[in-house]
Each structure stands twice: as C-alpha cells, then as structure tokens.
Amino acid sequence: MKAIVKKKRTRGMEFVEVPAPRVGLKDVLIKVKVASICGTDVHIFDWTRWAQHRFLPPRIIGHEFVGNVIKIGDEVTQVKIGDRVSAESHLTCGYCYQCNNGYSEVCKNFKLLGVDHDGTFAEFLVLPEHVLWKNDSHIPDEWATIQEPFGNAVDTVLAEDVSAKTVLILGAGPIGLFATGIAKACGASLIIISDPNDYRLAIGKKMGAHSIINPRKQDVVQTALEVTRDSGIDVVLEFSGNNQALNQGLKAITPGGRISILGIYERRVHIDLNKDVIFKKIRIYGITGRKIFSTWYKTSRFLSSGLVDPSPVITHQFSLKDYEKGMKLMKDGRCGKVILKM
Ligand code: NAD
Ligand code: ZN
Numbered sequence: 001m002k003a004i005v006k007k008k009r010t011r012g013m014e015f016v017e018v019p020a021p022r023v024g025l026k027d028v029l030i031k032v033k034v035a036s037i038c039g040t041d042v043h044i045f046d047w048t049r050w051a052q053h054r055f056l057p058p059r060i061i062g063h064e065f066v067g068n069v070i071k072i073g074d075e076v077t078q079v080k081i082g083d084r085v086s087a088e089s090h091l092t093c094g095y096c097y098q099c100n101n102g103y104s105e106v107c108k109n110f111k112l113l114g115v116d117h118d119g120t121f122a123e124f125l126v127l128p129e130h131v132l133w134k135n136d137s138h139i140p141d142e143w144a145t146i147q148e149p150f151g152n153a154v155d156t157v158l159a160e161d162v163s164a165k166t167v168l169i170l171g172a173g174p175i176g177l178f179a180t181g182i183a184k185a186c187g188a189s190l191i192i193i194s195d196p197n198d199y200r201l202a203i204g205k206k207m208g209a210h211s212i213i214n215p216r217k218q219d220v221v222q223t224a225l226e227v228t229r230d231s232g233i234d235v236v237l238e239f240s241g242n243n244q245a246l247n248q249g250l251k252a253i254t255p256g257g258r259i260s261i262l263g264i265y266e267r268r269v270h271i272d273l274n275k276d277v278i279f280k281k282i283r284i285y286g287i288t289g290r291k292i293f294s295t296w297y298k299t300s301r302f303l304s305s306g307l308v309d310p311s312p313v314i315t316h317q318f319s320l321k322d323y324e325k326g327m328k329l330m331k332d333g334r335c336g337k338v339i340l341k342m
Contacts, residue, residue, distance in 0.1 A: 002018075002321070003018045004121035006058065026130075027127065031067050032123060032124065032342050034341055040114070040115070045327045062119035063089035063112065064147075064149065065087070065145055066144035087113065089114070089289075090105060091111040092107040146174070146337055150178045150302070151290035152290060154290070155295050156175075157183050165188055165189060167192070168194070168252055169183070169194070169204075170238045170240045176195070180193055181208055184208030185307040193212050194248070207312055221251045221252045228254070231254050234257050238263045247276070250276035257282050310337075312336070315335045316329060317338075318338065320341070
C-alpha cells in the first residue's frame with residue numbers, strides 16, 4: 001500500500017510503498033477514505049525539537065481520518081465490515097487508574113496514533129476496535145475526518161456553560177475556528193477572536209465571531225474591555241500556545257470568570273498568578289484530548305444536526321501524494337484545515 005512514512009531523523013517525509021498492516025484478534029482493518037493534517041504532523045515533518053524528543057522513526061504518520069472497515073479480527077464484536085469509522089487518536093490502555101476513573105483522556109499508558117502506532121496517512125490502517133467511532137451517516141467524509149480536533153474544541157468551549165456569555169478566543173487556527181462555531185451554536189452573546197493572521201480571522205467571521213482582533217494592529221485587552229463596557233470577558237478560550245496571548249486573556253477576563261487552555265507552549269509560561277488568577281478568583285481548565293466517548297457524541301451531533309457548519313474552516317484538499325503542499329500551507333498559515341484524499 002501507499003503511505004507517508006517518516007523514515008529519517010531529519011526534515012521531510014516519504015511517499016512510499018509499504019506492506020499492508022496485519023490484523024490481530026481484536027483489531028480492525030480500515031480502508032482510509034479521507035485524512036486531515038494536524039499541527040503535530042507538521043512538527044514531525046519539520047523535525048522540530050518536540051518531534052526529536054517524542055517521535056521514533058520509521059512510522060506512518062497521521063491521526064485524523066474517516067474510512068471503511070474491510071476486515072475484522074476473530075474477537076471483534078462491536079464493528080462489522082462496511083462500517084464507516086473514525087477513531088479516538090489516544091489508544092488507551094483501559095486498566096490504569098485514570099481509565100478506571102472516567103479520565104481515559106489522560107490514560108497513563110496511552111499510545112498516540114501516528115506517533116506511537118502507524119497512522120492514517122496510508123491506504124490502509126489497523127486499529128483496536130475499542131478506539132473506533134462509528135460515524136453518523138449524515139456527516140460527509142470531509143467533516144467526519146475533522147471530528148478529532150473538533151472534539152478538542154468542544155471540550156475547551158464546554159468546560160462550563162457559555163450561553164449568553166461573552167467569549168474571547170485566542171488563536172484562529174482550525175481548533176479556535178471550530179470553537180468559534182461551537183460557542184456561537186451554544187448561545188454565546190459575544191464572540192471575539194484574536195490572531196495575527198488576517199486570512200484566518202476572515203474565516204473566524206464566517207464561523208460566527210462578532211468581532212475580530214489582530215493583536216499586531218489592535219490592543220486585545222483594551223478592545224475586550226471596551227466591547228464589554230469595562231466588565232471584562234466571561235470566558236477566555238486559549239488556542240494560540242502563545243505566552244503573550246495567554247496574558248492578554250488573563251488581563252481581559254472578568255474577576256470570577258473562567259479560562260480553558262488547549263494551546264501548547266513551546267517554553268515554560270510566565271503569568272502573574274497573584275494578580276491575574278488568585279485575586280481575580282478565576283477558574284483555569286487545562287484541556288487535553290477529548291472525553292472518550294462522550295465528546296464524540298457531542299461532536300457528532302453538532303455536525304449532523306447542522307448546529308455547526310465547519311466547511312469555512314476546511315479550506316484545502318489534496319491527494320495523499322501531494323501532502324507536501326498541505327504541509328507548506330499549514331506552515332505558512334495560509335489555510336484552515338487541509339484534508340487529504342486517498
Ligand atoms: P494552530 O497552530 O493552527 O493555531 C494557532 C493559532 O494561534 C495560529 O493561527 C497563530 O497565528 C495564532 N497565534 C499565534 N500567536 C498569537 C497571538 N499572540 N495571539 C493570538 N493568536 C496567536 O493550532 P491548532 O491546530 O488550531 O491548535 C491550537 C492549539 O492547541 C495549538 O497550540 C496546539 O498545539 C494545541 N493542541 C492541543 C491539544 C491538546 O490535547 N491539549 C490538541 C490539539 C492541539
Ligand atoms: Zn489507561
């Protein structure tokens with residue numbers, strides 16, 4: 001089969017022919033239809049510091065996808081041949097303290113698809129049945145593939161209620177843009193989105209933001225205070241992974257408000273804990289992965305019901321062999337979500 005393999009501990013990847021994977025007793029063989037590129041894949045392509053410490057070549061990359069089940073192991077009971085599936089990218093162990101206590105998104109032994117287990121940028125993929133998600137037939141393939149990052153956005157937005165609240169979204173990458181649509185669907189009364197990338201801010205408008213801010217041209221905190229008549233923002237959602245943006249969020253938030261943080265920071269962050277957190281009595285939520293599978297149900301319903309239309313975020317499509325074009329667009333930020341068709 002054809003696959004995109006990270007072979008060497010240097011920049012780049014290879015589009016090559018590799019043997020199709022073997023199916024174990026509890027495994028399922030999937031023919032991938034559509035996959036999508038995540039920032040993690042770009043880190044692995046570029047061989048950044050994170051990738052050098054985390055990734056062991058050779059490995060097929062990618063963790064977002066939709067495909068059809070074409071073969072099942074003898075002990076598989078929950079899926080059948082022909083099912084159209086996507087998957088939770090955290091391959092959880094199912095027996096650690098976290099898995100046993102309803103926190104499998106922070107499973108102690110999880111393996112990450114496309115990092116610790118051969119990934120989705122291939123014609124075929126093998127996964128254990130317990131991580132599979134059967135797709136709603138109303139969701140097109142181009143949307144089904146983005147459910148994994150959409151789920152990140154769902155948990156970040158819905159860590160608490162947002163209805164009739166004022167929301168500041170920091171970072172208009174694909175996940176911040178999905179969050180914009182979700183906050184809108186959940187009845188946020190005002191949504192402001194901040195990003196230095198004007199191309200992405202324009203998509204933010206289409207996703208329902210009332211107001212867009214380019215932090216290189218405008219003062220984020222001052223604007224947030226102005227539009228809330230000095231009250232400050234009820235809900236800050238951090239998707240930039242930028243320390244300066246995080247501090248803007250902490251300054252803009254109203255005392256007693258909450259911030260949910262999904263963004264991942266390259267370095268240790270600096271914040272004024274006394275002034276901006278403790279004396280403001282704000283609630284901070286660290287968000288990682290998705291609730292398995294409660295977030296997948298919410299994601300599926302947001303998309304199948306029409307509550308959120310993610311199509312403005314899905315800006316580019318390429319065939320698998322042209323993946324490098326997608327990687328380049330992602331690096332330049334001249335895109336929303338890039339999908340790859342087999
Ligand atoms: P992305 O890199 O595509 O988007 C980040 C955006 O932040 C970019 O558009 C960038 O222009 C913008 N940005 C940079 N500096 C900014 C600033 N000062 N103010 C406002 N915006 C700024 O990432 P994504 O795929 O949308 O993911 C969002 C974040 O969530 C990333 O940091 C990613 O690493 C992280 N992430 C975390 C998890 C998790 O489980 N915790 C999962 C997926 C992604
Ligand atoms: Zn576990």
